[in-house]
Amino acid sequence: MKRLDFGQLATFVAIVDAGSITKAAASLHRTQAAVSIQLKKLEEGTGKQLLNRSYNQFTLTHEGEILLSYARKILNLSEEAFNAISDEEVSGVVRFGIPDGYARAYILNSLKQFISRFPKIRIQIKNDNSHNLYQSLREGELDLILATRDPKESGGQLVRREKICWVAAKDYQLDISQPIPLALYEQGCAYRHNIVEKLNQNEKDWFVSFECQGVTGFDIAITNGLAISALSESLVKDEWRVIKPSEGLPDLGEIEIELHMSPGDVSEAVRCFADEIRNQVSNIQVS
Missing domain, CATH: 3.40.190.10 (Periplasmic binding protein-like II)
Incomplete structure (x- = not known):
């Protein structure tokens, strides 16, 4: 039976989230060559090209988009399983900003499930338009925002189009x-x-x-x-x-809808909630 390598999947997700192999290598504390090798092995193992590469940027292939969705689910399940048997539950406060239209469409049904999985994480939500949310994030009032893409605002991760x-x-x-x-x-x-x-x-x-x-x-x-x-x-x-x-x-x-986190180190609570929002938003099907 063929199985996907867990480490390769984690590297693949890190590359997509970071937006480049160079940035992914920095976030993983590995060399750029090591990250590239992991990606190559994953592509060889699946027999599919996952990224369309061009100078200093990439886009996901159709197969890459499919695998990314599964990879996130696999990594989240692994984290959930670990938390379920761990004596140390993730805790903390997440200050999250989202326009109310996106809140109704994307997170209405996921918040209760997340809170039941992480009862010690407290979510504080601010509803506002994307323009104001970007400002609140820059001023340190929020840890995480889901907002409409603004070309003037860098550092976001595209989660939905x-x-x-x-x-x-x-x-x-x-x-x-x-x-x-x-x-x-x-x-x-x-x-x-x-x-x-x-x-x-x-x-x-x-x-x-x-x-x-x-x-x-x-x-x-x-x-x-x-x-x-x-x-x-x-x-x-x-x-x-x-x-x-x-x-x-x-x-x-x-x-285009992007997820933006405050610069610098973020807490485990923020990271867990960001993973939840990313997965929820990217996988919603429009009827």
Whole structure:
């Protein structure tokens, strides 16, 4: 029976999380050559190329994405098994920031399970838009954030990529010959910037009908036909409809969601919760 090597899987995950073999080697306290050899052995053992390599960067192959998901589960199960028989339970405080839309879509069902596994870890959650969460992380107010990717913010790990959809109430009739009523987050939100920029580029008239601080505002504005908006696929509710490309609105591309940790050494509690969030968010299936 063929089995995957545990050490090779851990090295593979470290490379992906660090974003390069050089950084992974530093985090693992090993030489770059040793890390490269581990990756090569894993690829030889599976008979698959796991990374598409180019100068100073890489992307996961299809097989690499599949294996990464399994590798994280294997490593997490190992950690969970160790904690289950260990006399020393992981403890501490995790100050976590997440936009409330992402909270509803990604962690609503996982927090209770995590707390039951790690009863001595206390989670403190701050809901805010991504722009403000980045600032809170820089100022040392948070240990970990899940946020929409901002090109100006380095050091994050990509955990999810989703298509952005235009959405409206089921019976909403869009007339693009008239100014378009929009429900938008406040200034500084990446979603808002992308929506406004694309509408302006396509010379569409629009106005802000409903400025929202959280998902409740979008629920009210969209469900009642007061406005339309654009959200990532996993945030689309069943009572809404996705506006078709044929209706004349510009394509908004994809949104990238990243996990950012405070610089320097992080506690075991933060690391455990980061692993949980990473696995939960990356493995959610959009229906």
